[in-house]
Amino acid sequence: MTITNGDVVKLTLEYLYPGAGTALNVFHYAYLGADIDDSEAVAALLDWAETEWGPTWAGLASSTATLANAVFEVVNVAGEVLANLGTEVIDIVGTNGGDVEAAAVSGYISANTATPGVRGCKYVPGMASASIDDGTFVAGSAAQLVLLLLDYMETVNVSAGNNFFPVVRSTKLAGFPRLVTAGAINLLPAYQRRRKQGVGI
Numbered sequence: 222m223t224i225t226n227g228d229v230v231k232l233t234l235e236y237l238y239p240g241a242g243t244a245l246n247v248f249h250y251a252y253l254g255a256d257i258d259d260s261e262a263v264a265a266l267l268d269w270a271e272t273e274w275g276p277t278w279a280g281l282a283s284s285t286a287t288l289a290n291a292v293f294e295v296v297n298v299a300g301e302v303l304a305n306l307g308t309e310v311i312d313i314v315g316t317n318g319g320d321v322e323a324a325a326v327s328g329y330i331s332a333n334t335a336t337p338g339v340r341g342c343k344y345v346p347g348m349a350s351a352s353i354d355d356g357t358f359v360a361g362s363a364a365q366l367v368l369l370l371l372d373y374m375e376t377v378n379v380s381a382g383n384n385f386f387p388v389v390r391s392t393k394l395a396g397f398p399r400l401v402t403a404g405a406i407n408l409l410p411a412y413q414r415r416r417k418q419g420v421g422i
Contacts, residue, residue, distance in 0.1 A: 222259040222304050224295070228252045229388065229397055230306070231294045232266050234274070236346050238286035238315075241324035244346035248373075249296070249390050251397050254383030259306045263293050265379040267309050273372045275313040278345065280365045281328060282315025286347030298396055317349030322410070328358070329411035330370040332404035334389060339398055341389040343373060344413040357408050366406040374400050 224230070229251050236244040250266065275288050282288075293306035315321075328345030345366070352362035377385040388397035 222295075222306070223256045224252050224259055224262045225256050226253055228295055229297070229390075230262055230266065230385065231296045231302075232270070233292040233294075234270060234288060234311075235290040235292065236286060237289050238283065238321050238324075238347045240321070241346065244324070246343055246346070249388050249397060250377060250385035251388045251399065252379075252383075252385050254379065257379055257383060259293075259304075261379055262385070263306050263309065265377050266293065266385065267291055267311075269372075269375070269377045271311055271313070273375065274369065275311060277365055277368045277372055278347070279313050279316045281345065281349065281352050281362050281369075282317060282347040283321035283349035283351075284315050284318050285321050286315040286349075288313040288347075296390075298390060300390060315347055315349060317351045320350045322348045322350055322353065325412050326353075327411045327413050328352075328362075328366050328369070329407040330366055330373060330404060332370065332374050332387070332400045334391075334398040335401055336391075336394060336398055339389065339391050339393060340404075341373070341387070341400055343369070344411055345369060346413075348410065353410055356410070358410065363406065363408055370404050370406055374402050374404060
């Protein structure tokens with residue numbers, strides 16, 4: 222398959238850790254540039270996951286948590302999958318010894334678009350107990366969250382003049398507005414309810 226100007230690739234990162242089953246982060250990228258092979262698109266986004274997001278996440282995560290896989294799909298604004306580009310193994314393990322927090326306890330980052338009220342956000346899973354003290358992220362972990370926010374807003378280069386730009390799927394705008402380089406982190410752990418193993422569909 223060929224990725225063409227204006228295509229949107231959905232990147233889903235899958236995490237595994239005790240008590241949570243599978244946790245997911247979903248990213249959307251709009252491609253601007255000349256036509257490229259799907260393998261080039263996957264390679265560029267996989268490199269971002271393995272060298273940017275993954276190692277930064279590991280600095281927050283328990284050693285019992287793993288960023289396991291990356292799934293790549295081309296989607297439309299309705300969220301429908303137009304093409305499946307495959308799954309790649311990442312296998313990055315958290316670097317903090319000790320326990321993992323309860324499955325719902327997460328880091329939280331948000332990035333703005335040019336449209337007020339339309340923003341992207343990520344609940345960061347697999348948090349190590351050592352990352353949190355007295356109900357807030359410790360200074361080193363807060364710094365890691367800032368780095369994750371920068372990773373989230375980063376443009377992913379494929380080759381000269383060919384780039385993936387981070388976007389948000391917006392039903393309000395019926396499109397994919399681009400993230401701007403402005404956002405925030407939450408120093409308090411966020412809470413995202415996650416399905417228990419064997420429950421739900």
